[in-house]
Structure formats: C-alpha cells, structure tokens
Amino acid sequence: MGREFISAFDKWADYYDQSVSGQSPEYREVFANYSDILEAVAEKARGKVLEFGTGTGNLTTKLLDHGLTVYGVEPSAKMREKAKEKISTIDVVDGDFLNFPPPKQPIDTIVSSFAFHHLTDEEKGRALGLYHRLLTDNGRIVFADTLYDNSLEKQRIFNWARTKGYLALLKDLQTEYYPLRGDLYRIFRTHGFIPYFKQLNQFVWLIIAEKEV
Numbered sequence: 512m513g514r515e516f517i518s519a520f521d522k523w524a525d526y527y528d529q530s531v532s533g534q535s536p537e538y539r540e541v542f543a544n545y546s547d548i549l550e551a552v553a554e555k556a557r558g559k560v561l562e563f564g565t566g567t568g569n570l571t572t573k574l575l576d577h578g579l580t581v582y583g584v585e586p587s588a589k590m591r592e593k594a595k596e597k598i599s600t601i602d603v604v605d606g607d608f609l610n611f612p613p614p615k616q617p618i619d620t621i622v623s624s625f626a627f628h629h630l631t632d633e634e635k636g637r638a639l640g641l642y643h644r645l646l647t648d649n650g651r652i653v654f655a656d657t658l659y660d661n662s663l664e665k666q667r668i669f670n671w672a673r674t675k676g677y678l679a680l681l682k683d684l685q686t687e688y689y690p691l692r693g694d695l696y697r698i699f700r701t702h703g704f705i706p707y708f709k710q711l712n713q714f715v716w717l718i719i720a721e722k723e724v
C-alpha cells in the first residue's frame with residue numbers, strides 16, 4: 512500500500528543527497544533549508560522513535576545525534592543500502608507507513624520527513640489510526656512534508672512551477688498525494704490527534720500532532 516513510488520526511489524538513491532543539497536534547480540525550493548527542516552523534526556522528537564521513509568538516513572542521523580533510539584522503516588532496498596552505508600550501527604527494516612514489523616519497545620514519537628504524501632488521504636487516515644494504537648499515551652507524531660495551505664495556494668504553486676518550466680516537479684505535484692492543510696487537519700482530528708502546523712519553506716510544513724487519550 513502506498514508503494515507505487517518505490518522504483519523511482521530505487522533509481523534516485525545514488526544521487527538523492529545531491530538533490531537535497533540544492534543541486535537540482537527544479538527541486539531547490541522543495542529542499543530549501545533541508546538540514547534545518549530535519550533538525551526541527553528531531554528537536555520535537557522524544558523517547559523511542561519510529562521513523563518512516565528514512566531514505567538515505569539524513570533525519571535518522573539527526574535523531575541519533577539527539578541521543579534518541581530510532582527504529583527505521585524504508586521500503587526502497589537501494590535507500591536502505593545508502594542509509595546503512597551512512598549509519599553502520601542502525602538496522603533500517605523493509606516496510607512502509609502501513610505495513611511494518613512491530614517495534615520491540617513502546618514508541619513515544621513517530622517521525623517522517625518528505626514522505627507522508629506518498630499515501631492517499633484514505634491511506635493517511637488508516638496509518639494515523641494504526642499510530643494512535645501504537646503510540647504511548649503522551650505520544651506524538653512529528654512530520655515535515657509538502658502540503659498546500661489552501662486550494663488557491665495550490666493553484667499558485669502549480670502556476671509557479673509551470674512558469675519556471677519545472678515540468679518534472681509539476682508532474683510530481685499533480686500525481687502524488689499532497690494534501691490541503693484543512694483536509695490533513697481533519698484526518699488527524701478524526702484519528703485522535705491534535706495537530707499544529709508551521710510552514711518551513713514554500714512547500715514544506717512541520718506538523719506536530721499530539722495523541723489525545
């Protein structure tokens with residue numbers, strides 16, 4: 512489920528770290544302040560952390576730097592290889608937002624960066640239902656991901672990408688499942704979380720969602 516983009520990530524793995532460092536003009540704005548964005552997620556994580564979509568392990572590294580215990584889940588074999596090269600001490604397991612081996616210890620924080628948009632809104636809701644059951648009572652979710660503040664803003668960003676001639680980016684924006692902020696708010700509330708949103712660059716928002724008990 513939500514795995515339709517994996518072959519693209521297998522192909523991207525070798526040069527993913529170059530893309531996030533701003534070398535790809537089309538994606539420069541998406542990854543603007545990349546390191547600060549990951550740091551913002553790591554700062555809000557606590558306790559035992561379950562990370563989805565580790566990619567090459569950049570957020571994982573920051574979480575470990577904060578002294579946290581991390582269980583990494585990543586569906587792309589090539590991305591898992593890259594993460595293992597970077598962090599030899601950690602095992603990132605094969606899995607995705609909806610299907611993953613149960614963590615061995617109670618989980619206090621679920622994190623992810625640049626990945627939750629791979630799920631449809633229906634899948635996002637199912638994932639949040641799972642996470643509500645999995646998290647400890649004062650648990651939280653901390654995500655950083657692209658979303659649109661509202662439908663006018665979505666149109667403005669599409670127009671911006673079209674005007675710039677960023678057609679690969681435009682295709683991504685049109686084919687992946689980037690939500691409107693209000694819709695995502697409702698999905699979190701429906702599944703027992705109180706979300707807070709903060710914009711970090713033109714595309715990416717920090718989402719901190721506390722579990723309601």
Ligand SMILES: C[S@@+](CC[C@H](N)C(=O)[O-])C[C@H]1O[C@@H](n2cnc3c(N)ncnc32)[C@H](O)[C@@H]1O
Binds near residue numbers: 586590625
């Ligand atoms: C844009 S990369 C982000 C990697 C890393 N988190 C970062 O911040 O650089 C998206 C990652 O999500 C993974 N992914 C794709 N579909 C997924 C799914 N359904 N569940 C979990 N991860 C997924 C991809 O394989 C890829 O490693």
